[in-house]
Amino acid sequence: MSEPLVAIRGLAVDFGGAPALRGIDLAIAPGEALGLVGESGCGKSVTWLAALGLLPGRARVSGSVRLAGEEILGAAPAVLDRVRGGRVAMIFQDPASSLNPVHRIGRQVAEALGLHRGLRGVAARAEARRLLDQVGIPDAGRRLDAYPHELSGGQNQRVMIAMALAGQPELLVADEPTTALDVTIQAQILELLGALRRETGMALVLISHDLGVVAETCERVAVMYAGRIVEEARVARLFAAPTHPYTQGLLGALPPLDGPRRPLSAIPGSVPEPNGMPPGCAFAPRCPHAAAACALGVPEAVAVEPDHAAACLRAVRELLPA
Amino acid sequence: MRKAPLLEAMGLTRRYAMRRGFLGRPVEVRAVDGVSLTLERGRTLGLVGESGCGKSTTGRLVLGLEMPDAGSVAFEGQPMPAPGTPPWRAMRARMQMVFQDPLGALDRRMAIGAQIAEPLEIHGIGARRAERMERVAALLRDVGLRPDQAVRYPHELSGGQRQRAVLARALATDPALLVCDEPISALDVSIQAQVMNLLVELQSRLGTAILFVSHDLRAVRQVSHRVAVMYLGRIVEEGEPDAVLHDPAHPYAQALVSAIPHPGRGQRRILLQGDPPNPADRPSGCAFHPRCPVAVAICAKEDPMLKPRPGDGRRVACHVAQGEVPAPSVGRSAAGLNRPAQISKAA
Ligand SMILES: Nc1ncnc2c1ncn2[C@@H]1O[C@H](COP(=O)(O)OP(=O)(O)OP(=O)(O)O)[C@@H](O)[C@H]1O
Ligand SMILES: Nc1ncnc2c1ncn2[C@@H]1O[C@H](COP(=O)(O)OP(=O)(O)OP(=O)(O)O)[C@@H](O)[C@H]1O
Ligand code: SF4
Ligand SMILES: [Mg+2]
Ligand SMILES: [Mg+2]
Numbered sequence: 137m138s139e140p141l142v143a144i145r146g147l148a149v150d151f152g153g154a155p156a157l158r159g160i161d162l163a164i165a166p167g168e169a170l171g172l173v174g175e176s177g178c179g180k181s182v183t184w185l186a187a188l189g190l191l192p193g194r195a196r197v198s199g200s201v202r203l204a205g206e207e208i209l210g211a212a213p214a215v216l217d218r219v220r221g222g223r224v225a226m227i228f229q230d231p232a233s234s235l236n237p238v239h240r241i242g243r244q245v246a247e248a249l250g251l252h253r254g255l256r257g258v259a260a261r262a263e264a265r266r267l268l269d270q271v272g273i274p275d276a277g278r279r280l281d282a283y284p285h286e287l288s289g290g291q292n293q294r295v296m297i298a299m300a301l302a303g304q305p306e307l308l309v310a311d312e313p314t315t316a317l318d319v320t321i322q323a324q325i326l327e328l329l330g331a332l333r334r335e336t337g338m339a340l341v342l343i344s345h346d347l348g349v350v351a352e353t354c355e356r357v358a359v360m361y362a363g364r365i366v367e368e369a370r371v372a373r374l375f376a377a378p379t380h381p382y383t384q385g386l387l388g389a390l391p392p393l394d395g396p397r398r399p400l401s402a403i404p405g406s407v408p409e410p411n412g413m414p415p416g417c418a419f420a421p422r423c424p425h426a427a428a429a430c431a432l433g434v435p436e437a438v439a440v441e442p443d444h445a446a447a448c449l450r451a452v453r454e455l456l457p458a
Numbered sequence: 459m460r461k462a463p464l465l466e467a468m469g470l471t472r473r474y475a476m477r478r479g480f481l482g483r484p485v486e487v488r489a490v491d492g493v494s495l496t497l498e499r500g501r502t503l504g505l506v507g508e509s510g511c512g513k514s515t516t517g518r519l520v521l522g523l524e525m526p527d528a529g530s531v532a533f534e535g536q537p538m539p540a541p542g543t544p545p546w547r548a549m550r551a552r553m554q555m556v557f558q559d560p561l562g563a564l565d566r567r568m569a570i571g572a573q574i575a576e577p578l579e580i581h582g583i584g585a586r587r588a589e590r591m592e593r594v595a596a597l598l599r600d601v602g603l604r605p606d607q608a609v610r611y612p613h614e615l616s617g618g619q620r621q622r623a624v625l626a627r628a629l630a631t632d633p634a635l636l637v638c639d640e641p642i643s644a645l646d647v648s649i650q651a652q653v654m655n656l657l658v659e660l661q662s663r664l665g666t667a668i669l670f671v672s673h674d675l676r677a678v679r680q681v682s683h684r685v686a687v688m689y690l691g692r693i694v695e696e697g698e699p700d701a702v703l704h705d706p707a708h709p710y711a712q713a714l715v716s717a718i719p720h721p722g723r724g725q726r727r728i729l730l731q732g733d734p735p736n737p738a739d740r741p742s743g744c745a746f747h748p749r750c751p752v753a754v755a756i757c758a759k760e761d762p763m764l765k766p767r768p769g770d771g772r773r774v775a776c777h778v779a780q781g782e783v784p785a786p787s788v789g790r791s792a793a794g795l796n797r798p799a800q801i802s803k804a805a
Contacts, residue, residue, distance in 0.1 A: 175646040175647070175648065176646050288733040288734075290733055291733070318508035318509050318673070318734060319508070319673065319714060319717040319718070320508065320713055320714065320717050320730045320734075321733065321734075322717065322719075323713075323716075323717040323727050323728075323729060323730075324729055324730075326719075327727065327729055345646065345647060346647075346719060347647070347719075347721070348718070348719025348720055348721060349719045351719065351720075351721035352719050352720070352721070371721065372721075375721045385648060386647055386648060388651075389647050389648045389650065389651035390647065390651075390676065391651075391654065391676040391677055391679060391680035392676075393676060393679065393703060393718065393720065394700070394703075394704065397679075397680060399655045399658065399659075400651035400654060400655055400680065401651070402648060402649075402651035402652040402654075402655055403648035403651070403652075404652075406616035406617070406618055406619070406646075406649065407616075407646075
């Protein structure tokens with residue numbers, strides 16, 4: 137990989153003794169699309185909130201996050217303000233932090249343009265209109281004066297994307313951008329994200345609990361479990377040769393679209409509580425292949441192949457000649 | 459004589475008055491608009507469609523929790539008794555509902571064992587307390603929980619365990635019909651699989667019929683014997699899950715199927731124009747026509763009927779799929795599939 141746009145090393149987050157992230161390593165190349173998947177609570181959102189300095193003060197954050205080589209973890213507020221919404225834009229999962237219901241959408245997009253590109257007045261309005269048009273809002277000129285409640289859920293999501301584009305980001309982090317939407321609208325939004333990436337060359341991190349969504353939209357996938365990345369590979373490779381038992385379990389749990397119907401290979405049990413993390417591999421209590429060694433230490437990620445890493449002792453064993 | 463199906467709903471219609479804005483005049487919303495469906499004993503009918511198309515309302519109507527404005531429901535060949543009457547209560551014990559949010563469905567201040575015992579007390583099942591406790595233990599085992607977990611409160615269980623507790627409570631009265639309204643959507647993927655497996659297993663053991671409401675076609679295929687696709691208050695296609703999934707006949711079903719995220723499918727998605735329409739402002743003719751990639755002139759004027767299509771008998775409500783009019787340029791069964799992907803404008 138050429139110099140990464142964003143390089144995260146050993147990112148750890150702790151909320152009052154409960155670890156949420158336990159050492160995340162992740163790199164995003166300029167222009168690439170990376171999917172981040174995993175069960176609820178595994179740390180997908182916290183990874184990016186921590187990287188962009190958006191967690192509340194009581195969160196203890198450590199590690200390193202470099203943007204084009206420059207450290208931004210713990211950087212001065214003024215530096216972070218310029219990064220957020222500028223070089224890195226984020227579409228948040230939390231609906232409360234989305235559009236302001238009492239302001240017209242044109243004003244909200246124009247505000248983002250003022251903040252990140254210094255555009256005001258007529259210029260800001262013209263650019264807001266262009267952005268709404270770019271994200272596929274019909275009759276963008278008139279919709280500038282609409283309030284969020286006058287638009288559908290899918291249209292509001294397009295407005296959110298337009299606001300994120302206002303700072304001409306090099307990286308867009310989209311946290312579950314389609315989860316609340318119907319499947320036919322989800323298809324429109326995913327198509328839009330793909331088209332925008334082709335037009336602008338920005339990189340994309342797509343956070344989703346849906347492996348299928350990520351598979352269609354991204355080139356590479358990182359699978360998270362209990363605050364760590366357990367497997368990372370190119371999409372086709374991950375689906376063809378999942379190596380971590382958790383990834384295998386996720387794929388087995390997805391109902392197939394054809395073939396005979398048989399019970400799904402559900403992963404037994406449920407995710408560990410943050411303050412009851414098992415020793416060693418956090419997946420061991422649910423893992424069909426767990427051995428005594430799995431409880432001894434947290435498995436490090438190892439390269440099973442170039443561009444394919446898994447954090448599982450079995451993956452290492454398979455590499456060793458028998 | 460042919461035994462009546464377990465559940466037969468005919469022409470169900472339900473309207474709501476909805477006020478637009480604070481002072482707006484109330485407008486009529488036809489949430490369910492002439493839905494007919496049949497469910498046999500021990501079978502599962504999957505009901506799919508987008509938000510607001512009337513799935514939950516249909517579920518409430520077939521359970522008699524709400525009365526239809528038109529149409530009727532027959533359960534085991536008998537018409538639905540008037541709500542609140544003793545025969546209605548007796549029938550209610552034979553049908554149960556499972557909702558999407560297990561935490562909302564359970565009482566936070568009560569141990570799950572006591573909540574599972576509640577329907578037994580209400581319907582006078584089990585004469586003595588010891589007998590009921592025995593039954594609670596058996597129900598917990600049925601759904602894959604341990605009898606000692608009866609003393610747990612909902613917040614002391616994981617999401618999947620909570621949904622199991624909800625299922626145990628629904629099964630307490632040994633119902634012939636379960637209406638499961640999005641029973642897995644609030645759960646994580648790995649837990650969804652556990653609950654789907656459990657539903658299939660319970661059905662084969664207990665012979666319960668299931669109306670499985672979901673927006674997830676994969677899940678519907680996994681658990682259903684038949685599937686009905688709804689659009690704006692109506693069923694637009696109905697058939698075997700594999701037939702509908704592999705060769706959808708209705709253009710809306712085609713779009714739904716093509717939108718299932720699927721690794722390796724490539725970009726053969728049908729992108730519908732626009733948003734799902736407002737049920738208070740139902741388009742003329744076929745309600746799907748403003749978004750339909752193959753609509754022809756008649757579609758805006760005439761309402762297509764749900765009926766078996768010539769040839770294979772698939773039930774579909776579409777002028778083009780029925781072959782009543784030629785499809786515009788593209789082939790009938792691949793309607794729209796070859797259209798180039800584009801950034802669609804939401805109308
Ligand atoms: N502000 C906070 N205070 C305390 N704990 C938090 C806070 N934000 C997140 N957490 C905890 O950190 C862990 C990771 O949360 P995160 O939101 O990253 O999960 P996620 O993978 O995004 O899940 P989902 O799919 O549900 O969005 C969880 O255990 C969560 O409860
Ligand atoms: N009690 C009610 N009063 C007024 N309108 C209602 C009521 N219940 C439902 N509706 C309307 O009826 C239509 C159908 O709603 P319903 O809840 O049945 O849809 P659904 O298919 O279950 O959607 P979802 O997937 O979002 O659960 C919607 O437009 C809804 O707003
Ligand atoms: S009847 Fe016409 S508008 Fe409706 S689905 Fe068929 S082709 Fe499309
Ligand atoms: Mg999240
Ligand atoms: Mg519903």
